[in-house]
Amino acid sequence: MPLPAQVGDHESLAFFVIESNKFKHDGIDHRQLMPSNRYGNTSAFRIDGLALDEIASIGHDVVAIPRQKLGILGWAELIAKVVRSCPPLLVDSDEPPPRHALVHQWPEQKEQQRTLALVLASKAKIVKKSTVLP
Secondary structure (H helix, E strand, O other): OOOOOOOOOOEEEEEEOOOHHHEEEEEHHHHHHOOOOOOOOOOEEOOOOHHHHHHHHHHHHHHHHHHHHOOOOOOEEEEEEHHHHOOOOOOEEOOOOOEEEEEOOOOOHHHHHHHHHHHHHHHEEEEOOOOOOO
16 A cells, blocks of 8 residues: 655654664664765655564665665664654655655754754664564
8 A cells, every 4th residue: 555645743764774883772873863964864764554574674675785785783763743843854755765755954054963863863762673583
């Protein structure tokens, strides 16, 4: 079943981790959620209705392999409403690839970006691949 064109406030988003230094002992490093220097946004995937192994497969196939990584290490999960509660951030669908979304409208100043990323990181649920797949 196709996803709605708009990302709903209550949809879960996954931010895939492919570098071990993006995990902290108690959560996710805020740098994982920062906008890319190249594009000025943060990539995410809409994961509602998917099993953990299906989410991991998207991360592996769509994120890790194109970056020549062996696989994902896990992901941070946030609800779209949480992201939108940090103005001026917006979340919108950005297909292809399927289920892709973008967090955008980041402020230009790096310190403001860092502040927003820290807030988001503090609210993220962490899923490590070792808890999903053997």
